[in-house]
Amino acid sequence: MPQTPPFSAMFDSSGYNRNLYQSAEDSCGGLYYHDNNLLSGSLEALIQHLVPNVDYYPDRTYIFTFLLSSRLFMHPHELMAKVCHLCMEHQRLNDPNCDKNQIKKIAPKILQLLTEWTETFPYDFRDERMMRNLKDLAHRIASGEETYRKNVQQVIQCLIRKLAALSQYEEVLAKISSTTTDRLTVLKTKPQSIQRDIITVCSDPYTLAQQLTHIELERLNYIGPEEFVQAFVQKDPLDNDKSCYSERKKTRNLEAYVEWFNRLSYLVATEICMPVKKKHRARMIEYFIDVARECFNIGNFNSLMAIISGMNMSPVSRLKKTWAKVKTAKFDILEHQMDPSSNFYNYRTALRGAAQRSLTAHSSREKIVIPFFSLLIKDIYFLNEGCANRLPNGHVNFEKFWELAKQVSEFMTWKQVECPFERDRKILQYLLTVPVFSEDSLYLASYESEGPENHIEKDRWKSLRWVSLRLVAVQI
Numbered sequence: 388m389p390q391t392p393p394f395s396a397m398f399d400s401s402g403y404n405r406n407l408y409q410s411a412e413d414s415c416g417g418l419y420y421h422d423n424n425l426l427s428g429s430l431e432a433l434i435q436h437l438v439p440n441v442d443y444y445p446d447r448t449y450i451f452t453f454l455l456s457s458r459l460f461m462h463p464h465e466l467m468a469k470v471c472h473l474c475m476e477h478q479r480l481n482d483p484n485c486d487k488n489q490i491k492k493i494a495p496k497i498l499q500l501l502t503e504w505t506e507t508f509p510y511d512f513r514d515e516r517m518m519r520n521l522k523d524l525a526h527r528i529a530s531g532e533e534t535y536r537k538n539v540q541q542v543i544q545c546l547i548r549k550l551a552a553l554s555q556y557e558e559v560l561a562k563i564s565s566t567t568t569d570r571l572t573v574l575k576t577k578p579q580s581i582q583r584d585i586i587t588v589c590s591d592p593y594t595l596a597q598q599l600t601h602i603e604l605e606r607l608n609y610i611g612p613e614e615f616v617q618a619f620v621q622k623d624p625l626d627n628d629k630s631c632y633s634e635r636k637k638t639r640n641l642e643a644y645v646e647w648f649n650r651l652s653y654l655v656a657t658e659i660c661m662p663v664k665k666k667h668r669a670r671m672i673e674y675f676i677d678v679a680r681e682c683f684n685i686g687n688f689n690s691l692m693a694i695i696s697g698m699n700m701s702p703v704s705r706l707k708k709t710w711a712k713v714k715t716a717k718f719d720i721l722e723h724q725m726d727p728s729s730n731f732y733n734y735r736t737a738l739r740g741a742a743q744r745s746l747t748a749h750s751s752r753e754k755i756v757i758p759f760f761s762l763l764i765k766d767i768y769f770l771n772e773g774c775a776n777r778l779p780n781g782h783v784n785f786e787k788f789w790e791l792a793k794q795v796s797e798f799m800t801w802k803q804v805e806c807p808f809e810r811d812r813k814i815l816q817y818l819l820t821v822p823v824f825s826e827d828s829l830y831l832a833s834y835e836s837e838g839p840e841n842h843i844e845k846d847r848w849k850s851l852r853w854v855s856l857r858l859v860a861v862q863i
Contacts, residue, residue: 419782425449427782430460438473439496450503452785452792455612459776460783463508463613464516470500471524494528494535501525502542507799509549510611510637521546556609560643563819585658586674588817596681597808598815599651599690603757606644607802612795614641618764619771644760648693650823655697657824659706660832668836669712672698676718683721686741686755688734692725702826702833709837731762742797751807758801767794827851 417432418425428436437445437453457466474497501521505512512518522543529535589595618638655675662668675694682691697703698718704710724733741756748754774787824832831851839845 424786426786427778427784429781430457430783433457433783433785434466434469435473437500438470438477439493439500440477441492441496444496444499447503448789448792450500451507451612451796452788454504454508455616455792455795456783456785456788458613458616463511464514464520467504467511467517467520471520474524475527490528491532494532497524497528498535498538498542505542505546508611508613509546510553510613512546513550513553553609557639583817584661584671585654585817586671589811589814592674592677593681594811595678595814596685596687596690598811598818599678599682600685600687600755600757600808601806601810601815602647602818603687603689604755604802604804604806606640606647607757610640610644610802612799614638615764615767615795615798616771616791619768641764645764648689648696648760651690651693651818652697652700653823653829654818654821655694656700656703656829657832659698659703659709660824660829660836663836665709665712665836668706668709672703672709672713672718676713676715676721679721680717683724683737685752686744687757688725688738688741688759689757691721692759692761695721695725700829702829705833705840706837725759731759734759734762742801745801745804751805754804755806756801756804758798763794763798767791770794827854 416435418428418436420426425436433453434457437450439445454463454466457463474493501524505521512521525539525543529539585595589598614637618641659668659671659675662671675698679691679694682688682694724737725731726733738756738758745754745756770787770790775784776787778784830847834844834848834851839848
């Protein structure tokens with residue numbers, strides 16, 4: 388059975404392996420090289436370069452980079468159809484009189500390519516056309532050879548398991564999304580139904596940080612690498628098909644992860660604004676500062692930033708009397724680490740340290756690297772915007788896509804880490820499903836805790852109270 392090496396093996400110590408071991412010529416078969424590095428090529432030549440033959444198998448960095456970036460120029464099912472056609476044409480797989488020894492030589496390589504595609508980009512195969520082509524090509528290389536037939540079955544069964552797990556995950560997300568309500572509404576109409584806060588559910592900040600890490604790693608794991616490209620897909624100037632582009636923007640798992648960040652920020656703000664007594668609000672702030680610190684120590688930068696964002700929301704930051712009771716030294720250190728100045732220099736330094744620790748780790752605990760996701764997306768966005776997809780001669784700008792693949796493959800390594808912490812279903816249930824305040828409800832709770840300080844706040848408070856009373860009256 389072909390084995391796909393781990394993503395960390397794809398890159399050498401200098402970053403990534405662009406050297407495809409070709410001849411030293413600058414131009415070769417529609418591909419342009421410089422110092423043995425592939426820089427550009429026509430789309431057709433790049434597709435040809437993906438297809439193995441008896442004497443050649445593409446470098447794994449090339450396979451990942453091209454499969455990742457090709458969707459900017461054509462649908463995955465179109466690429467799959469071309470690959471299948473080239474395999475059958477070159478190796479005469481559709482010829483009943485073809486040399487069986489020739490098939491024995493090429494079959495493992497084609498099977499390896501299919502294995503890498505299904506393992507790294509499994510979501511492409513939710514398209515029935517992809518699955519049909521996969522099964523057709525697999526059947527042709529497996530015919531008459533029991534070993535290949537078993538290997539093909541393993542590839543397809545593994546793919547089906549991954550797609551089934553994705554469907555199940557999406558059902559869970561939909562269920563969670565359908566049950567979300569505004570916490571203020573629940574408090575006003577059923578005050579007895581919410582008597583818990585996060586501290587009563589989990590009094591230990593370290594344990595909460597561990598459970599947040601569970602959620603982060605689970606959601607990261609379901610993001611396909613292609614979603615980073617599809618999030619910024621634009622019309623290819625050489626593509627005349629205008630109708631297909633909306634189909635390519637399949638980024639549901641990426642969007643769900645961003646929504647989780649926003650939910651956590653609002654949950655933090657809700658837990659702080661909800662207590663009536665000032666000392667309880669101060670205690671809640673200090674609790675979340677400790678949770679954020681533990682997230683930093685674990686390497687969970689996304690939860691860390693979500694917590695800081697929640698504490699910096701205006702309804703929380705305006706609670707001056709509450710903050711006066713808080714020992715903020717630890718919070719100041721965390722804010723310094725996530726300071727956006729100099730393009731998040733401090734955070735990027737900490738991230739590099741965590742990534743280095745992960746590379747030399749002896750335990751799953753040390754392997755955890757969960758980046759501040761919005762910044763990762765921003766970096767990829769500016770990389771995409773900063774360079775053209777095609778060069779003036781119509782060639783695909785492959786140098787750009789090496790850089791894109793480098794960033795995405797690092798993320799792929801991080802998302803494959805298994806969470807080493809024990810799951811606590813009660814805490815996870817609370818984090819994922821407890822109602823949170825809307826922005827208006829946060830402001831209302833904040834004003835009721837510490838009254839408005841100026842005319843603008845007073846007018847807003849009056850307006851919010853009136854809307855809140857009307858809402859309760861309608862529901863009663």
